[in-house]
Amino acid sequence: MKLCRVIGPVVATAKHKTYLGRKLLAVQPLDEKGAAIGSSFLAVDDVQAGPGDVVLVMQEGNGVRQLLKQKDLPIRSLIVGIVDRVVVSA
Numbered sequence: 096m097k098l099c100r101v102i103g104p105v106v107a108t109a110k111h112k113t114y115l116g117r118k119l120l121a122v123q124p125l126d127e128k129g130a131a132i133g134s135s136f137l138a139v140d141d142v143q144a145g146p147g148d149v150v151l152v153m154q155e156g157n158g159v160r161q162l163l164k165q166k167d168l169p170i171r172s173l174i175v176g177i178v179d180r181v182v183v184s185a
């Protein structure tokens with residue numbers, strides 16, 4: 096799982112049939128303090144997240160297939176939760 100911030104929506108008129116009816120979002124990975132790290136990537140939204148939300152992203156194809164209950168699924172990154180807060184102990 097990765098902690099990320101939603102940058103915004105991605106709109107595609109031509110896409111794989113699996114993506115029909117699914118919201119695609121650009122997300123930026125974050126460290127435990129909320130600072131951006133690494134490169135942004137695309138994730139399918141499964142929790143109604145929106146721009147600015149901090150989210151949990153599953154980036155494991157088999158886990159995504161199990162959650163969406165589809166055997167052959169070309170989705171690798173799935174937003175599975177919206178984070179209310181992060182508490183880091185010293």
